[in-house]
Amino acid sequence: MLGCCLENVRKQVPLIHNITNYVTVNDVANVLLACGGSPIMSDELEDVLEITAICGGLNINIGTLNKRTISAMLAAGKKSNELGHPVLLDPVGAGASKLRTETAISLMKEVRLDVIRGNISEIKTLAQGSGTTKGVDADVADAVTEENLEEAVAFAKSFAGRSGCIVAITGAIDLVADEKTCYVIRNGHPEMGKITGTGCQLSGMMTAYLTANPQNKLEAAAAAVCVMGLAGEIGWSRMQEGDGNATYRNRIIDAIYNMDANTLEKGAKYEVR
Amino acid sequence: MLGCCLENVRKQVPLIHNITNYVTVNDVANVLLACGGSPIMSDELEDVLEITAICGGLNINIGTLNKRTISAMLAAGKKSNELGHPVLLDPVGAGASKLRTETAISLMKEVRLDVIRGNISEIKTLAQGSGTTKGVDADVADAVTEENLEEAVAFAKSFAGRSGCIVAITGAIDLVADEKTCYVIRNGHPEMGKITGTGCQLSGMMTAYLTANPQNKLEAAAAAVCVMGLAGEIGWSRMQEGDGNATYRNRIIDAIYNMDANTLEKGAKYEVR
Amino acid sequence: MLGCCLENVRKQVPLIHNITNYVTVNDVANVLLACGGSPIMSDELEDVLEITAICGGLNINIGTLNKRTISAMLAAGKKSNELGHPVLLDPVGAGASKLRTETAISLMKEVRLDVIRGNISEIKTLAQGSGTTKGVDADVADAVTEENLEEAVAFAKSFAGRSGCIVAITGAIDLVADEKTCYVIRNGHPEMGKITGTGCQLSGMMTAYLTANPQNKLEAAAAAVCVMGLAGEIGWSRMQEGDGNATYRNRIIDAIYNMDANTLEKGAKYEVR
Numbered sequence: 001m002l003g004c005c006l007e008n009v010r011k012q013v014p015l016i017h018n019i020t021n022y023v024t025v026n027d028v029a030n031v032l033l034a035c036g037g038s039p040i041m042s043d044e045l046e047d048v049l050e051i052t053a054i055c056g057g058l059n060i061n062i063g064t065l066n067k068r069t070i071s072a073m074l075a076a077g078k079k080s081n082e083l084g085h086p087v088l089l090d091p092v093g094a095g096a097s098k099l100r101t102e103t104a105i106s107l108m109k110e111v112r113l114d115v116i117r118g119n120i121s122e123i124k125t126l127a128q129g130s131g132t133t134k135g136v137d138a139d140v141a142d143a144v145t146e147e148n149l150e151e152a153v154a155f156a157k158s159f160a161g162r163s164g165c166i167v168a169i170t171g172a173i174d175l176v177a178d179e180k181t182c183y184v185i186r187n188g189h190p191e192m193g194k195i196t197g198t199g200c201q202l203s204g205m206m207t208a209y210l211t212a213n214p215q216n217k218l219e220a221a222a223a224a225v226c227v228m229g230l231a232g233e234i235g236w237s238r239m240q241e242g243d244g245n246a247t248y249r250n251r252i253i254d255a256i257y258n259m260d261a262n263t264l265e266k267g268a269k270y271e272v273r
Numbered sequence: 274m275l276g277c278c279l280e281n282v283r284k285q286v287p288l289i290h291n292i293t294n295y296v297t298v299n300d301v302a303n304v305l306l307a308c309g310g311s312p313i314m315s316d317e318l319e320d321v322l323e324i325t326a327i328c329g330g331l332n333i334n335i336g337t338l339n340k341r342t343i344s345a346m347l348a349a350g351k352k353s354n355e356l357g358h359p360v361l362l363d364p365v366g367a368g369a370s371k372l373r374t375e376t377a378i379s380l381m382k383e384v385r386l387d388v389i390r391g392n393i394s395e396i397k398t399l400a401q402g403s404g405t406t407k408g409v410d411a412d413v414a415d416a417v418t419e420e421n422l423e424e425a426v427a428f429a430k431s432f433a434g435r436s437g438c439i440v441a442i443t444g445a446i447d448l449v450a451d452e453k454t455c456y457v458i459r460n461g462h463p464e465m466g467k468i469t470g471t472g473c474q475l476s477g478m479m480t481a482y483l484t485a486n487p488q489n490k491l492e493a494a495a496a497a498v499c500v501m502g503l504a505g506e507i508g509w510s511r512m513q514e515g516d517g518n519a520t521y522r523n524r525i526i527d528a529i530y531n532m533d534a535n536t537l538e539k540g541a542k543y544e545v546r
Numbered sequence: 547m548l549g550c551c552l553e554n555v556r557k558q559v560p561l562i563h564n565i566t567n568y569v570t571v572n573d574v575a576n577v578l579l580a581c582g583g584s585p586i587m588s589d590e591l592e593d594v595l596e597i598t599a600i601c602g603g604l605n606i607n608i609g610t611l612n613k614r615t616i617s618a619m620l621a622a623g624k625k626s627n628e629l630g631h632p633v634l635l636d637p638v639g640a641g642a643s644k645l646r647t648e649t650a651i652s653l654m655k656e657v658r659l660d661v662i663r664g665n666i667s668e669i670k671t672l673a674q675g676s677g678t679t680k681g682v683d684a685d686v687a688d689a690v691t692e693e694n695l696e697e698a699v700a701f702a703k704s705f706a707g708r709s710g711c712i713v714a715i716t717g718a719i720d721l722v723a724d725e726k727t728c729y730v731i732r733n734g735h736p737e738m739g740k741i742t743g744t745g746c747q748l749s750g751m752m753t754a755y756l757t758a759n760p761q762n763k764l765e766a767a768a769a770a771v772c773v774m775g776l777a778g779e780i781g782w783s784r785m786q787e788g789d790g791n792a793t794y795r796n797r798i799i800d801a802i803y804n805m806d807a808n809t810l811e812k813g814a815k816y817e818v819r
Contacts, residue, residue: 022295022568023575023587029296029469034518039469040366041296044339050370066590066614068339093586097596194803196575196585238515242784244803245580246796250519257467257517295568302569302742307791312742313639314569317612323643341612511788523792530740530790 002268003261005213005223010036014211017055017080018204019043019073021063021092024197027253028059028204034257035227037208043069048076057085057211059204060111062103063092070103077111086114086210086217089165090203094118095125105129108163114210115221117168117203120144120152127159144173153182153273166221168206170199174229176222183222186269187229189236194245195252202228205256226268231255233267275541276534278486278496283309287484290328290353291477292316292346294336294365297470300526301332301477307530308500310481316342321349330358330484332477333384335376336365343376350384359387359483359490362438363476367391368398378402381436387483388494390441390476393417393425400432417446426455426546439494441479443472447502449495456495458543460502462509467518468525475501478529499541504528506540548814549807551759551769556582560757563601563626564750565589565619567609567638570743573799574605574750580803581773583754589615594622603631603757605750606657608649609638616649623657632660632756632763636749640664641671651675654709660756661767663714663749666690666698673705690719699728699819712767714752716745720775722768729768731816733775735782740791741798748774751802772814777801779813 015038020028025041032039042051045068052058058080060073080087089111091104104126107113116126121142144152152175160167161179169175174185192198206224213220235251288311293301298314305312315324318341325331331353333346353360362384364377377399380386389399394415417425425448433440434452442448447458465471479497486493508524561584566574571587578585588597591614598604604626606619626633635657637650650672653659662672667688690698698721706713707725715721720731738744752770759766781797 021587023571023585025296026299026469026572030518030522033467033469039296040369041294041337042366042370043337044372046340047338047370047372050372051366054369064587064589065593067592068341068614093588093597096586096600097588097593099590099593099596194579196572196579234515242780242797242800242804244800245576246799246803249576250523250796251515253519254515254517257519258515298569299572299742303791303795306740306742312569313642314567314610315639315643316610317645319613320611320643320645323645324639327642341614507788523796524788526792527788527790530792531788 001219002223002226003265005209005216005220006227006259006261006264008212009208012212013038014056014208015040015054016057016059016204016207016211017042017052017076018059019069019076020059020061020200023063024200027197027201030253031201031256032204032208034253035205035208043072045072045075048072049079052076052079053083057207058087059207060087060107061090061092061200061203062100063200065100065103073107074110077107081112086207087111088115088117088203088207088210089113090200091116091118091122091126094122101125101129113165114217115166115168115206117170117206119171120169123159123167123169144169144171144175149173149184153184156182166218168221168225170202170225174225176218176225178218181218182273184271184273185222185225185229187226187233189232191236191248192232195249222270226270227256227259227264230264230267231259274492275496275499276538278482278489278493279500279532279534279537281485282481285485286311287329287481288313288327289330289332289477289480289484290315290325290349291332292342292349293332293334293473296336297473300470300474303526304474304529305477305481307526308478308481316345318345318348321345322352325349325352326356328358330480331360332480333360333380334363334365334473334476335373336473338373338376346380347383350380354385359480360384361388361390361476361480361483362386363473364389364391364395364399367395374398374402386438387490388439388441388479390443390479392444393442396432396440396442417442417444417448422446422457426457429455439491441494441498443475443498447498449491449498451491454491455546456543457546458495458498458502460499460506460542462505464509464521465505468522495543499543500529500532500537503537503540504532547765548769548772549811551755551762551766552773552805552807552810554758555754558758559584560602560754561586561600562603562605562750562753562757563588563598563622564605565615565622566605566607566746569609570746573743573747576799577747577802578750578754580799581751581754589618591618591621594618595625598622598625599629601631603753604633605753606633606653607636607638607746607749608646609746611646611649619653620656623653627658632753633657634661634663634749634753634756635659636746637662637664637668637672640668647671647675659711660763661712661714661752663716663752665717666715669705669713669715690715690717690721695719695730699730702728712764714767714771716748716771720771722764722771724764727764728819729816730819731768731771731775733772733779733815735778737782737794738778741795768816772816773802773805773810776810776813777805
């Protein structure tokens, strides 16, 4: 199933419109190419409607948000909705500033999102901001661990149900959930946190997976998480003495480039809850 | 001749002003350094006139166009014209949106461009947009192949004649033409398309070649295309098992860094038509 | 002492707010992670006050200055002052345009800067622009060499005294000075100049060093310069045939990632004047 999702990306070469931050944008583009997709970047209001229309999916990332691009995000999101394209939101830094939190919530309200992908703090912020201020959400600890896993899974499903989106929470343990089903994924390597933008890269790749697998979005999102984590493991296994995070960054993208269905099926470590 | 163009860049270290997209800008800067030039980036209207004045050439790339930078592009272009600096236009995405197409056409009208470098679709858009909507232009297939080569060469020369620019169309086969002469270049490797921004990188490097070879702009543009393609071949030959597009990107820039006149003369695969 | 500064960064993982250019921003982020810090980028006026407040230090770099971000720089700088956070200014291109020079001077006037880090031309511009138009400043040659070293040290101390900042002038020989003391540092490798943004990277890392060593800012700034230069030496020693500036860029960041106190203490080449 996961391998099939990967092969659909390579076969269909989905064109993905990215409105993303300028910190990690080059890596997002190269990861999209590595996984079999094709990237376009455009963030100007006058430009985004036409660009979104020629693409298959939309990746919105608020990492270096500015006032000019917010209206472009909303317009592109609505247009993608009209066209039936998958839309992913990466709410980078939601909770760290009012502008980021409010923009993410405004995107949730005005655009029908297929997936929200972030770390647990960002996702908790959105879960609380969109209505509940108490309850299970606020009690979920800031990292998903084996100890609080059951609670975290329940939180992910609950937020997925309320928001109507697939919720992907990435960290040491990754969760990809809709209202009923949650993939718990244990691929990856701790040093991935020493590379800027592995989350942004995943969001770009996940949008390609959603676009190429419209009938199986939950599996597609989980497959993208497994690919990223497994690439982190393969990349780390190729590190040599003296290598550091710059080389590791390249090795991970290289591993995505070389990933095939068989490697993914064998290497993916997940359970469904 | 091509080797001489290369050596002029290394001797003169031309300073190039780049108004370019934020996706591939870092690679453009490193490629300019690799080939022997020196990069400056500036896209603010209040800043560009002085920056252009201290540079030797101007590279305009509309890859992540926004309203703020369009006026800076026009102003810098006109100033470069006043100063006799070469100006290159990379019309990224012309044809994909009205803003991009119109901006490219407006730059063609208001600035005297030395070179327009793009893929065949972008160049066709500009050829049609600037007056002709029928004729040879629209009949050129979207990829230059051995089968349609003669037609494509005629199109490149014709558009070069009408526009008064050198026209560089890059793809599997590259064409670099003025009204009378067309270099047909067969360097490169298909996997270069799996790296974001090899076109942008080439535009940056080509501007340095134009600047250091003001008396031989056609040859200089062709030389830059050969360097890029040959670097793609050399970079590919150094790839090892497990390497992918991230490593390939680095290997290509490394090969540009190490390119010398002799390697270029021996490795360049071109004919003049 | 230098090793202690390094270890404080690794222990404290300072979060650094960067308002920086889009050319080298990805490398700045990866260098901050490599040295043990953590990066956040934000340049929108409505966003920066909250982002600065959750950080420990602020790195302002005017490399691709635009009108929108100038007010964000000023606001973030003042907020950091209020909070007692270290602030570093990297005046990229000061002297090359009026906008850059005036913005840098305005930041010097309105924000209490802990460090100004630039090349000798940028620093000379600021020294002259802030009052003196004649005198020792204007006579300092444009590169710091063994021949003019004494004069350059006197200039650095004098400007540090007048501006109330630590002044870090980087080049073949690096100077890090307050009013009374100047570190003269001879680490590094000439080919570092063939990589875009090693100065920007150093500014990011230096801000992390300042933040983690608030009682020893002069030593911290000097330590960061030594780390960068030593990483340039170590990175170069790992270069293989066919490698160039792209691989060198990665090797330097890798060397920062692997740097420890012992390596730094043994490899740092400096004298105090």
